[in-house]
Amino acid sequence: xxxxxxxxxxxxxxxxxxxxxxxxxxxxxxxxxxxxxxxxxxxxxxxxxxxxxxxxxxxxxxxxxxxxxxxxxxxxxxxxxxxxxxxxxxxxxxxxxxxxxxxxxxxxxxxxxxxxxxxxxxxxxxxx
Amino acid sequence: xxxxxxxxxxxxxxxxxxxxxxxxxxxxxxxxxxxxxxxxxxxxxxxxxxxxxxxxxxxxxxxxxxxxxxxxxxxxxxxxxxxxxxxxxxxxxxxxxxxxxxxxxxxxxxxxxxxxxxxxxxxxxxxxxxxxxxxxxxxxxxxxxxxxxxxxxxxxxxxxxxxxxxxxxxxxxxxxxxxxxxxxxxxxxxxxxxxxxxxxxxxxxxxxxxxxxxxxxxxxxxxxxxxxxxxxxxxxxxxxxxxxxxxxxxxxxxxxxxxxxxxxxxxxxxxxxxxxxxxxxxxxxxxxxxxxxxxxxxxxxxxxxxxxxxxxxxxxxxxxxxxxxxxxxxxxxxxxxxxxxxxxxxxxxxxxxxxxxxxxxxxxxxxxxxxxxxxxxxxxxxxxxxxxxxxxxxxxxxxxxxxxxxxxxxxxxxxxxxxxxxxxxxxxxxxxxxxxxxxxxxxxxxxxxxxxxxxxxxxxxxxxxxxxxxxxxxxxxxxxxxxxxxxxxxxxxxxxxxxxxxxxxxxxxxxxxxxxxxxxxxxxxxxxxxxxxxxxxxxxxxxxxxxxxxxxxxxxxxxxxxxxxxxxxx
Numbered sequence: 289x290x291x292x293x294x295x296x297x298x299x300x301x302x303x304x305x306x307x308x309x310x311x312x313x314x315x316x317x318x319x320x321x322x323x324x325x326x327x328x329x330x331x332x333x334x335x336x337x338x339x340x341x342x343x344x345x346x347x348x349x350x351x352x353x354x355x356x357x358x359x360x361x362x363x364x365x366x367x368x369x370x371x372x373x374x375x376x377x378x379x380x381x382x383x384x385x386x387x388x389x390x391x392x393x394x395x396x397x398x399x400x401x402x403x404x405x406x407x408x409x410x411x412x413x414x415x416x
Numbered sequence: 417x418x419x420x421x422x423x424x425x426x427x428x429x430x431x432x433x434x435x436x437x438x439x440x441x442x443x444x445x446x447x448x449x450x451x452x453x454x455x456x457x458x459x460x461x462x463x464x465x466x467x468x469x470x471x472x473x474x475x476x477x478x479x480x481x482x483x484x485x486x487x488x489x490x491x492x493x494x495x496x497x498x499x500x501x502x503x504x505x506x507x508x509x510x511x512x513x514x515x516x517x518x519x520x521x522x523x524x525x526x527x528x529x530x531x532x533x534x535x536x537x538x539x540x541x542x543x544x545x546x547x548x549x550x551x552x553x554x555x556x557x558x559x560x561x562x563x564x565x566x567x568x569x570x571x572x573x574x575x576x577x578x579x580x581x582x583x584x585x586x587x588x589x590x591x592x593x594x595x596x597x598x599x600x601x602x603x604x605x606x607x608x609x610x611x612x613x614x615x616x617x618x619x620x621x622x623x624x625x626x627x628x629x630x631x632x633x634x635x636x637x638x639x640x641x642x643x644x645x646x647x648x649x650x651x652x653x654x655x656x657x658x659x660x661x662x663x664x665x666x667x668x669x670x671x672x673x674x675x676x677x678x679x680x681x682x683x684x685x686x687x688x689x690x691x692x693x694x695x696x697x698x699x700x701x702x703x704x705x706x707x708x709x710x711x712x713x714x715x716x717x718x719x720x721x722x723x724x725x726x727x728x729x730x731x732x733x734x735x736x737x738x739x740x741x742x743x744x745x746x747x748x749x750x751x752x753x754x755x756x757x758x759x760x761x762x763x764x765x766x767x768x769x770x771x772x773x774x775x776x777x778x779x780x781x782x783x784x785x786x787x788x789x790x791x792x793x794x795x796x797x798x799x800x801x802x803x804x805x806x807x808x809x810x811x812x813x814x815x816x817x818x819x820x821x822x823x824x825x826x827x828x829x830x831x832x833x834x835x836x837x838x839x840x841x842x843x844x845x846x847x848x849x850x851x852x853x854x855x856x857x858x859x860x861x862x863x864x865x866x867x868x869x870x871x872x873x874x875x876x877x878x879x880x881x882x883x884x885x886x887x888x889x890x891x892x893x894x895x896x897x898x899x900x901x902x903x904x905x906x907x908x909x910x911x912x913x914x915x916x917x918x919x920x921x922x923x924x925x926x927x928x929x930x931x932x933x934x935x936x937x938x939x940x941x942x943x944x945x946x947x948x949x950x951x952x953x954x955x956x957x958x959x960x961x962x963x964x965x966x967x968x969x970x971x972x973x974x975x976x977x978x979x980x981x982x983x984x985x986x
Contacts, residue, residue, distance in 0.1 A: 296531045315530050316667065320675045373531040380533045381525065386541040386673050
C-alpha cells in the first residue's frame with residue numbers, strides 16, 4: 289500500500305507587502321483509506337522547520353520529500369508517491385476510466401520508500 | 417427488495433432525479449426505458465449538446481444517428497402521454513463526456529482552483545474531462561447548437577420547456593462552479609477583456625484587484641451563456657437552476673477512485689448541508705454501490721418526485737396543511753454572503769443545536785404569492801449587508817402581512833437604515849427596547865413581529881447563543897427536543913390531521929437515519945406539546961416510548977420514522 293501526494297509549485301509572490309518565496313505546496317495527500325488528516329500533516333510538517341506549517345508549503349522538493357516520508361513513517365505505509373499537478377494533469381489527459389486514472393499515479397509519481405517499514409518484517413512486528 | 421430499491425436510484429440511463437440519458441442506450445430501447453418511469457412523473461432530458469455535433473456548423477438531430485433523433489424521442493414521450501422537459505447545460509456538465517462540449521471544440525481542459533484539471537467519474541466509473549467554457553470555439557459551437565435546437569423545436573412544434581442548468585461541486589465546505597477556470601483559455605480571454613475594458617492599460621499589482629476583475633470577467637461570460645440560451649430558446653425557456661452534482665469535485669474524484677470510496681456518512685453530510693442551504697442536488701454520477709441504503713432512502717424520501725417537481729415549478733405544496741406530508745421547517749434565513757454574519761453572530765451554531773435541519777438559508781427572497789402563503793408560519797431572518805432596496809421593501813411587507821421578521825442590522829446601508837426609521841415612525845409603531853448583549857427592538861403590528869438587533873455586537877460575546885435562546889423562547893417555536901449524535905441525521909415533515917385525529921393541531925413526522933457503521937441512540941422529548949403516535953418503517957432500528965418521549969436505537973445503516981401529534985398547550 290502506498291500514499292499519494294499531489295503537489296504544486298508556486299513561484300515567489302509579493303502579497304500585501306508580504307514576500308512569499310517560491311514553494312512546493314501540498315494539494316492532495318491520501319492513502320487507500322482516504323485523505324490524511326490535515327492536523328496530522330501540519331504536525332508532521334514540523335519535521336522541516338523552514339516549512340510553512342499552516343499552509344503546508346516547503347521551500348524545496350527535497351523538503352517536501354522529507355515531509356512525505358515522515359508522514360509515511362507515522363502512518364506505517366511502505367512508500368509514498370509524489371506527483372506534481374502538471375504530471376497529474378498530463379496523466380488525466382490520457383486517462384479514460386477509474387483503472388487508467390488510478391494507474392497515472394504509478395506512471396507519473398516519484399516513489400519514495402519508507403525503508404524503516406520494509407525492514408520491520410512480521411517477526412520483528414510480533415516482538416515490537 | 418433492496419436490490420430493486422437501489423436499482424431504482426441508479427441506472428446509467430436513468431441515473432436519478434427523473435433524468436433520462438438518451439445517448440447512453442440504443443434508440444431501439446428508448447421506448448421500453450421511457451415506460452420504466454412512473455406515468456405521472458415528469459421526465460427530465462439533459463441535453464448532451466456536444467453529442468449532436470460532428471463538425472462546426474453541422475448539428476444532427478437524427479438524420480445520421482438514431483441516438484440523436486430527438487424528434488423520435490419526443491414522439492415516443494408524447495405517444496405515451498409523458499410530461500417532459502429539457503435540461504440545457506450552461507456550464508461544463510460533469511455527467512457529460514468533455515463536460516458537454518463537442519469534440520471539435522474541446523481544445524483546452526479547464527483548470528480547477530487547486531490547479532488540477534476537472535475530471536469526474538460517472539456512474540459507470542468512466543472519466544469525464546471538462547473543457548474550458550472560456551474557449552471561444554466552445555461558445556461559438558454552443559451558439560450554433562442553440563440556433564439548430566431552437567429551429568428544431570420550432571419546426572417540429574415541440575412545445576417542451578427548457579431549463580438552463582449551471583453545475584456545481586462541493587469541496588472543503590464551499591460550492592464551486594464548473595464554470596470557474598484558470599486555464600490558458602481563461603487567461604487569454606481575461607487578457608482580451610482587460611484590453612477591451614481598460615484600453616489605456618491597467619497594472620495588476622494588487623492580487624485582490626486582479627481577483628475581482630477575474631470574477632467580473634467570469635460572471636460576464638457566464639451571463640453571456642445564459643442570455644444567449646434565453647434569446648435563442650425564448651418561447652421554451654423556463655429559467656436557470658443551479659445543480660450541485662454529488663461526487664463531482666476534484667477531491668471527490670480521488671476519493672471515489674480509492675478502495676474505501678466516499679462513505680455514506682460523507683455523502684449524507686453533504687446532502688444535509690445542501691438541504692439547509694437550499695441547493696438542488698443531482699445524484700447522477702453515483703454508482704449503484706454508492707447509492708445504497710441510507711443514501712437511497714434519503715434521496716427517495718426527501719428528494720423524490722414531489723420535491724423535484726416543486727423545484728421545477730410543476731407543482732407546489734399547498735399553503736395549508738393537508739393529509740399528505742410535506743417538508744417542514746421553521747426558519748428561513750436570507751443571506752447571500754456565505755452565512756458569514758450568521759456564523760459570527762452565533763445564529764447558525766444555535767440553530768444547529770436547537771433546530772437542526774429545520775432552517776434554510778437562501779440567497780434570494782422568493783417573494784411570490786405561493787411562497788408567501790406556504791411559508792407564512794416561518795420566522796424570516798435578514799442580514800443588513802445582504803439587503804438591497806427591493807428585498808428591504810419586501811421584508812417590511814412580510815411584517816405588515818403578519819409575519820415574524822428578524823433583522824440583523826449589521827452592514828445595513830445608511831439609506832436603508834433611514835428608510836427603516838421612517839417606516840417605524842410613519843406606521844406609528846410602538847417599539848419595545850431591551851439591551852441584552854446587543855440593543856434589540858421589538859415592534860408588533862397585528863400578528864406581525866419585527867425584531868431589530870445589531871448582530872455585530874454579538875460577534876465577540878462568548879455567551880452569544882444565550883441571546884438566540886431568549887429570542888426563540890419569545891417566539892415560542894414548539895418542537896420536540898432531540899438529543900442525538902452529530903452523525904445521526906433527521907428530516908422533519910408535517911401534515912394536517914385526519915377526522916380521527918382532531919385533538920391535534922398537526923402531525924409531524926421525523927425520519928431518522930444512521931449512515932455510520934456504529935450503533936446510535938436518539939432521545940426525543942415530547943415536552944408539553946407533543947404526543948408520540950407511532951413508528952413507521954423501521955429498518956435495523958427500534959423505538960420505545962416512555963413518560964418523557966421516545967428512545968430510539970439505530971443499528972449501523974439503520975433508519976426509522978416517528979409520528980408525533982402536536983396539540984395546543986393547556
